[in-house]
Amino acid sequence: MSGKGENFEDQAFVTLVTNDRYAYGALVVGQSLRDVGTTRQLAILITPQVTQPMRRQLSMLYDYIQEVNPLDSQDDAHLALLTRPDLGITFTKLYSWRLTQYSKCVFLDADTLVLQNVDDLFDREELSAAPDVGWPDCFNSGVFVFKPSNETYRGLLQCAVTQGSFDGGDQGLLNTFFSDWATADINKHLPFIYNMTSAISYSYLPAFVRFGNEVRIVHFIGRTKPWMYRYNTQTGTISRPSDVDVTHDSIYVKMWWDVFMSKVKPRIEQEQGTPLQDSPSITPPSIAPCHHGGGGETMSHDSSDSNHCRHGHSYQGYSTVPEHYQIGGGGVQHRPPPSVPQERTSVPTVVRFLS
């Protein structure tokens, strides 16, 4: 569709995080997009909960950062949210359609990992997505092609207020709004290899053996995310947390950690000026003072799952019943964040905070 060397500044990959824990996912998926040589922009939506040190990290990778807060917004979302407070985080994701500086976007949940270049997704039209393994006449909203438009945004808000979301999250709402996905146009069915659930080898191993080497994007669905695993820096092995709900294929969790260790961790350490605790094993620690007390050694588990432990939201970690686990090894050294965010030198970054 497009010649080599073209400028694609009006097309972007978009993700969303609402706290620092999922921001580790955003750092890894953003890095994985850089590693496969994407020619498109990287944009991220964040909520006020994301700390300043984490925003600095994100700004070193993403071209565009926008803070959104539906509760304080001046548009219809605020009013809609008063009617449907249950859809709070979903309204944040809908902001993606307001990124009208882009002509076309690909949304990637923060718990995805890109293994091969997927810029060809921009040849697809709105709304293109891959089937959800839970009910394959629904698309999975972890990876989808969309066209920013204020009109569509308002339509989505209206749909949220009048029809709600059958699963309490964005996937139910988006499937209601784009309800002809299953029947209208085969070209809007992304191949499953663009949004393969990371536990798929347990459900149909022969198909995974046959097609698995073509996988382009892995999606770590469920409550248990790669950043909850423990990584042993001496052996390069990973180990699961004790209370997993989904058993991800370890090869993909290892790939996630390989990106984290090789590119993300060094950048955090350079920024902090101190090494991360890495012996004998680490999980991504907070890079800002922890909100949970206890000196930063604990992180809240992400258990926002409204969909029977399968379809946890992919951008936040709010929990009605918080669970905690111990970060391996000793504590993490923090230093007070500098007052001026550092900018990445290789890729220009626009940081724009809206409320």
Add this chain to the structure above:
Amino acid sequence: MSGKGENFEDQAFVTLVTNDRYAYGALVVGQSLRDVGTTRQLAILITPQVTQPMRRQLSMLYDYIQEVNPLDSQDDAHLALLTRPDLGITFTKLYSWRLTQYSKCVFLDADTLVLQNVDDLFDREELSAAPDVGWPDCFNSGVFVFKPSNETYRGLLQCAVTQGSFDGGDQGLLNTFFSDWATADINKHLPFIYNMTSAISYSYLPAFVRFGNEVRIVHFIGRTKPWMYRYNTQTGTISRPSDVDVTHDSIYVKMWWDVFMSKVKPRIEQEQGTPLQDSPSITPPSIAPCHHGGGGETMSHDSSDSNHCRHGHSYQGYSTVPEHYQIGGGGVQHRPPPSVPQERTSVPTVVRFLS
């Protein structure tokens, strides 16, 4: 597509069983098709293992019975089977394409159950099927629309010999042969409600709540089949066998048993002249002397699953490691089969045995 009162004798639902245990499934799915008032013919392929008493039962429900035996066949299948003995049962299923007396057919695995009329499936073209939840770019071969054709049959045999089956069964082979299913024509994607796996509420409950009442065909995938459950005739409740691999929604297992108890069991008893053991609970007993020894009180579990406990073949029960369980209550009374098969009076039956 078709006016009321038309004759559809050239269109048929087709199923396949290779032993008496799966034949109980065929009796129930055939009955369920009658119960929803299908206007199409019912045809069944059986292998030599199916006993004479069971053939009589099948002949009371099915319009057309054909015995097939690839090992003794005089066509290319025999030669092909010598090359790929691993695909023995798969070759039997391919015989469906040789039913050229029909212009169009819908294949239903014997472990399906029809809840609403699905005659509209005949408006679809070959090869129409619903996505497989294990890898949704593959179709599930438990329900599919096809057009009998000797040319297609030979093509399938050729494909089996040259490319084989990536999952060792018919689904892998058919997905290889009809490889453009995922990308070519949205009309060949049957809605998931035409082949809904019976354990789906455990994987994406909100979608099941939203769409579950529209379900037309339930598919009991996996090794554990409804006829392995126990039914308590006093309470109307069902209980699972001890070693289930898939937890089916009990509401659908109950529906299966409701069909069995209300229509299939009375017909067996009428034919046998004695009541089936039904207190305090029963499972479908053999209606012919048991092949496993032990006086007919044991039945072999069906554990032919080549696909990581998810995609058990839906028409046979051969097991490399046979497991047994006890039929509830006392033994089942048998009487020697009469020498002349009885025919159903309401629907003409053609029984044709080929080798």
